Amino acid sequence: MKKVLIIGGGVAGMEAAGQLAVLGYSVVLVERKDVLGGHVRKWDRLFPNKRPSEEVVNHLLQKVQHPNVEIRLKRTVTDLRRNPNGSFLAILSDQSPVSADVVLFATGYHLFDAYRKEEYGYGIYNNVITSADLERMFKNGEVKTAEGKIPQRVGIVHCVGSRDTKCGNLYCSRVCCVTGVKQAIELKELIPNVEVFNFYMDLRMFGRGFEQLYLEAQQKHRVRFVRGRLSEASETQDHGIFLKVDDTLVGRPMKMTVDMLVLMVGFEPRKTTFPLLESLGIEKNEDGFIKIRDCHFDENRTNVDGIYVAGTCTSAKSISETINDACSAALQIHRNLSAKVKDKRK
Amino acid sequence: MYKYFLDIFPLFTIPFNVGLLFFICTMIYKTLRWTMEIEDSQWKILKGFLPQNIWASVKEICRESLLHLRIFKQNLLLGYMHTSLAFGWFLLIVFGNIEAKIVRGGLGTGFELPHYPIFLKYFATEGSHSLPKTVIDFSIRTGFFDFMMDLLLLIILSGCCLAYLKRFHSTTFGMKRTTKLRLGDKITMGALWCIFPARLIAESITSGAYGTGSFLTGTLGNVFAQIIPQAYLLKSVAPFWWIYSITLGIFFVGVPYSRYMHILSEPVLIFMRNAGVKPSKKNSDGFSQAEIFSCSRCGICVNNCQLARATEIRSMQPTYLNREIRHHVPLSQEMLRTCLMCGRCNVTCPVKIDSIQTRANERRAMWSKHNENCFAYLPKVLKESAENSVDVLYFAGCMTHLTPVIKNSMMKIMRAADENFQFLDENGTICCGRPLKLSGQEVEAEQLMAANKERIINSGAKLLVTSCPICYNTFKNEYNLPIEVVHHTEYIQRLIAEGKLQLTKTDEQVAYHDPCELARGTHVTVAPREVLNAIAVLDEQAKQKGEKTLCCGGSLGSTRATNEQRQNIAKAALRHINPDKHTLVTACPMCKRTFAQVSDTKVVDISELVAKNIKE
Numbered sequence: 001m002k003k004v005l006i007i008g009g010g011v012a013g014m015e016a017a018g019q020l021a022v023l024g025y026s027v028v029l030v031e032r033k034d035v036l037g038g039h040v041r042k043w044d045r046l047f048p049n050k051r052p053s054e055e056v057v058n059h060l061l062q063k064v065q066h067p068n069v070e071i072r073l074k075r076t077v078t079d080l081r082r083n084p085n086g087s088f089l090a091i092l093s094d095q096s097p098v099s100a101d102v103v104l105f106a107t108g109y110h111l112f113d114a115y116r117k118e119e120y121g122y123g124i125y126n127n128v129i130t131s132a133d134l135e136r137m138f139k140n141g142e143v144k145t146a147e148g149k150i151p152q153r154v155g156i157v158h159c160v161g162s163r164d165t166k167c168g169n170l171y172c173s174r175v176c177c178v179t180g181v182k183q184a185i186e187l188k189e190l191i192p193n194v195e196v197f198n199f200y201m202d203l204r205m206f207g208r209g210f211e212q213l214y215l216e217a218q219q220k221h222r223v224r225f226v227r228g229r230l231s232e233a234s235e236t237q238d239h240g241i242f243l244k245v246d247d248t249l250v251g252r253p254m255k256m257t258v259d260m261l262v263l264m265v266g267f268e269p270r271k272t273t274f275p276l277l278e279s280l281g282i283e284k285n286e287d288g289f290i291k292i293r294d295c296h297f298d299e300n301r302t303n304v305d306g307i308y309v310a311g312t313c314t315s316a317k318s319i320s321e322t323i324n325d326a327c328s329a330a331l332q333i334h335r336n337l338s339a340k341v342k343d344k345r346k
Numbered sequence: 347m348y349k350y351f352l353d354i355f356p357l358f359t360i361p362f363n364v365g366l367l368f369f370i371c372t373m374i375y376k377t378l379r380w381t382m383e384i385e386d387s388q389w390k391i392l393k394g395f396l397p398q399n400i401w402a403s404v405k406e407i408c409r410e411s412l413l414h415l416r417i418f419k420q421n422l423l424l425g426y427m428h429t430s431l432a433f434g435w436f437l438l439i440v441f442g443n444i445e446a447k448i449v450r451g452g453l454g455t456g457f458e459l460p461h462y463p464i465f466l467k468y469f470a471t472e473g474s475h476s477l478p479k480t481v482i483d484f485s486i487r488t489g490f491f492d493f494m495m496d497l498l499l500l501i502i503l504s505g506c507c508l509a510y511l512k513r514f515h516s517t518t519f520g521m522k523r524t525t526k527l528r529l530g531d532k533i534t535m536g537a538l539w540c541i542f543p544a545r546l547i548a549e550s551i552t553s554g555a556y557g558t559g560s561f562l563t564g565t566l567g568n569v570f571a572q573i574i575p576q577a578y579l580l581k582s583v584a585p586f587w588w589i590y591s592i593t594l595g596i597f598f599v600g601v602p603y604s605r606y607m608h609i610l611s612e613p614v615l616i617f618m619r620n621a622g623v624k625p626s627k628k629n630s631d632g633f634s635q636a637e638i639f640s641c642s643r644c645g646i647c648v649n650n651c652q653l654a655r656a657t658e659i660r661s662m663q664p665t666y667l668n669r670e671i672r673h674h675v676p677l678s679q680e681m682l683r684t685c686l687m688c689g690r691c692n693v694t695c696p697v698k699i700d701s702i703q704t705r706a707n708e709r710r711a712m713w714s715k716h717n718e719n720c721f722a723y724l725p726k727v728l729k730e731s732a733e734n735s736v737d738v739l740y741f742a743g744c745m746t747h748l749t750p751v752i753k754n755s756m757m758k759i760m761r762a763a764d765e766n767f768q769f770l771d772e773n774g775t776i777c778c779g780r781p782l783k784l785s786g787q788e789v790e791a792e793q794l795m796a797a798n799k800e801r802i803i804n805s806g807a808k809l810l811v812t813s814c815p816i817c818y819n820t821f822k823n824e825y826n827l828p829i830e831v832v833h834h835t836e837y838i839q840r841l842i843a844e845g846k847l848q849l850t851k852t853d854e855q856v857a858y859h860d861p862c863e864l865a866r867g868t869h870v871t872v873a874p875r876e877v878l879n880a881i882a883v884l885d886e887q888a889k890q891k892g893e894k895t896l897c898c899g900g901s902l903g904s905t906r907a908t909n910e911q912r913q914n915i916a917k918a919a920l921r922h923i924n925p926d927k928h929t930l931v932t933a934c935p936m937c938k939r940t941f942a943q944v945s946d947t948k949v950v951d952i953s954e955l956v957a958k959n960i961k962e
């Protein structure tokens with residue numbers, strides 16, 4: 001039986017493992033954490049239909065419950081080498097060797113470290129949090145300021161660490177717009193009289209159901225969308241956050257104080273994988289995400305034969321897109337591995 | 347009569363003599379012209395003739411125009427190249443003159459024509475009948491002078507070889523690329539390159555023909571004598587003296603049209619500087635002109651410019667700026683606006699040319715229109731009442747407002763020290779004016795500065811503390827404030843010394859980066875280190891520190907450097923400053939922001955570290 005090593009047990013890794021197992025491959029799934037699931041575990045409910053994230057995780061967990069899938073938790077790949085016959089030998093952090101015919105990188109992304117956008121005061125002002133922090137609060141069922149008060153006015157800042165040359169990230173992170181809308185609605189549902197302001201450059205509601213969510217936020221929940229970039233945030237005496245924003249639609253500077261400021265942090269490449277990528281000569285794009293062979297016809301292969309990619313290690317993706325990408329990677333692997341078998345028969 | 351003339355002025359010396367005359371006339375003309383065009387005060391130049399200033403000038407001219415000590419400090423090989431050519435040639439002339447004097451029969455024979463010592467070998471062999479019978483006669487016969495002249499020639503030739511090598515293979519000198527040339531440069535350089543080999547051959551052939559010369563020309567002459575029949579040898583003496591004379595002539599005529607103009611300008615510049623002449627705000631000023639002409643295009647500035655090292659921008663450094671201005675080439679936007687104005691070129695320039703000033707002048711000249719009412723709204727927004735008397739005024743500045751942890755730390759520190767202070771720009775800051783100044787918008791900057799100045803004076807404080815070195819430099823050196831201005835590193839140092847601030851020493855290892863505006867711009871380098879030593883363990887590995895410190899790349903001086911280029915500069919600087927990956931400490935909000943984007947380790951402002959280690 002042909003063997004596939006999958007690095008990363010998040011959405012992409014699990015989906016691909018499930019698909020490949022059904023196609024009759026022996027899969028080793030390596031995950032650095034002690035549970036599978038990746039970032040999605042940290043999320044409370046998902047756009048566009050507010051489905052609890054557990055549903056997605058459980059669905060994927062069922063898929064990897066397959067005799068062909070061997071799961072190795074709390075391990076990372078420390079060394080990966082190509083054998084003379086073209087197959088691979090990986091050494092895991094527990095020194096155990098894993099050999100494989102092909103390797104699939106499903107190493108995912110890193111959330112932008114909001115501290116790097118220091119002018120927004122994350123890590124400095126008590127009540128500046130990230131979208132991920134807010135999800136944690138939703139999970140716990142209550143949203144409170146650091147002082148334990150229920151916020152009456154919340155600001156949501158889009159594109160933090162994305163589309164920002166100063167941070168060196170030119171790309172759009174794709175999911176934060178709709179997350180901002182989703183979180184605004186959730187805040188409104190949780191705290192009846194809360195005022196919510198979303199500060200955006202433009203709203204990218206491309207996916208199925210996104211636009212409806214945006215309309216719902218405006219019409220039903222009266223979320224205020226302000227186009228303009230936050231220029232400065234400072235803390236007031238009672239730990240509110242004083243904001244200066246240029247409202248570019250009205251063409252006027254705007255000042256307000258909010259009780260809580262939520263930063264929609266974007267995707268960044270996972271730097272910890274760089275040494276592994278470099279040791280194999282796998283090319284990255286300028287932005288640091290892994291380079292795919294062709295943006296239309298070959299999205300799951302890297303420049304190195306036998307090394308495949310799936311999910312957000314190549315670019316920002318939503319969960320639906322990640323699952324699609326993982327399926328397509330599995331199919332691509334299947335096609336190439338079975339072609340090799342046929343070649344040999346000839 | 348004609349015969350007598352030819353005796354003194356053999357035809358072949360004409361190219362040399364014409365060249366020299368042209369050279370001397372240019373020198374006089376340029377010196378007079380620059381002096382007339384000094385904007386500062388022409389009469390200041392007279393101060394240059396005070397004995398102590400003359401002495402200083404002579405000393406500096408010897409050290410820099412002849413010995414090139416500053417180049418030596420930068421790069422040994424390059425220093426040797428310059429010194430061997432300049433000082434070697436100088437000594438050759440001196441020895442030639444002494445020898446000529448002796449050959450002519452000792453002192454008291456009056457004025458020597460300039461070409462005589464230059465072509466001494468020719469004259470000495472032709473007219474060897476007049477050898478004197480003094481003690482010095484002995485030294486000639488023992489060949490002391492011949493030996494010295496040969497030695498000097500050898501040294502100069504070695505310098506020439508290095509020059510060829512540098513032109514074709516600059517990496518030998520550890521330099522990335524040598525500067526590009528214009529036509530005048532090429533011709534003059536070609537002549538310079540030929541002068542000494544021509545002299546070598548001319549002297550050797552003469553030596554071979556007449557059996558004179560020391561270890562170099564004598565030996566080579568013998569070789570020639572061996573392989574070339576005597577009759578031909580005698581005939582080929584003249585042509586080579588011609589070549590030597592012509593190359594010299596071309597060189598002298600070429601000097602004013604080439605970068606070798608620096609030979610002539612640098613002594614004038616040194617003299618002006620020692621006379622106390624200050625650069626003006628226009629590049630047409632005589633002093634600035636002397637600076638621009640004094641650039642030897644040695645390329646040291648290109649080599650030290652981080653834009654050249656970390657990005658591939660190698661066309662806007664002072665060497666090119668000076669060249670374009672000198673030859674009246676219209677300056678491109680790239681030339682004007684890419685420079686970070688970090689000033690590293692200034693401190694490494696062996697001629698001490700203030701290229702930052704030169705470029706700032708050009709930037710200023712670009713704005714033909716100014717907006718006099720740009721900030722007319724300021725008085726309206728600054729209605730707040732003058733604060734009741736405080737001792738200390740804290741000014742965060744725009745950059746610190748973008749790095750709020752610094753202002754928070756400063757608040758904590760000032761409260762812990764129980765200072766009576768006011769946070770001047772707590773609710774919104776007015777820019778200190780520096781970015782506008784850097785871009786050349788002087789008139790607009792003045793409006794901001796006036797508003798700030800009024801606010802500061804109205805507060806009645808005695809001390810102004812800033813967190814941003816850019817503001818600091820501006821307040822301190824451009825505002826003429828009646829109160830003292832300090833940077834927060836100095837202020838914290840003072841609080842510690844006065845016992846107002848009690849800190850705990852930790853064993854955290856940190857690396858410190860000298861912000862360029864602070865270390866180079868305002869020479870604050872001791873205070874931050876003292877403060878750091880009080881709270882942490884300072885591990886300094888950067889060789890380029892103090893006034894030679896690197897720029898983080900974030901500089902406001904450049905409006906054209908891309909983000910990627912800036913990050914490359916920051917990354918390269920980090921490798922140099924913090925190779926062991928400690929926490930990186932800086933004292934500038936701009937450095938902090940720039941480095942934080944690319945650093946693997948934490949980047950903090952010195953105030954953060956201090957605030958963290960206040961004894962409770």
Ligand code: SF4
Pocket residue numbers: 158159160162163171172173174175176177178202203204264266
């Ligand atoms: S998805 Fe929206 S918030 Fe996120 S980076 Fe793109 S435009 Fe900005």
Ligand code: SF4
Pocket residue numbers: 640641642643644645646647648664665668694695696697698699701
């Ligand atoms: S500006 Fe100074 S360092 Fe640069 S080439 Fe001229 S003399 Fe050399």
Ligand code: SF4
Pocket residue numbers: 650651652653662663664685686687688689690691692702
């Ligand atoms: S000021 Fe800095 S950036 Fe500009 S030329 Fe000099 S060294 Fe280069």
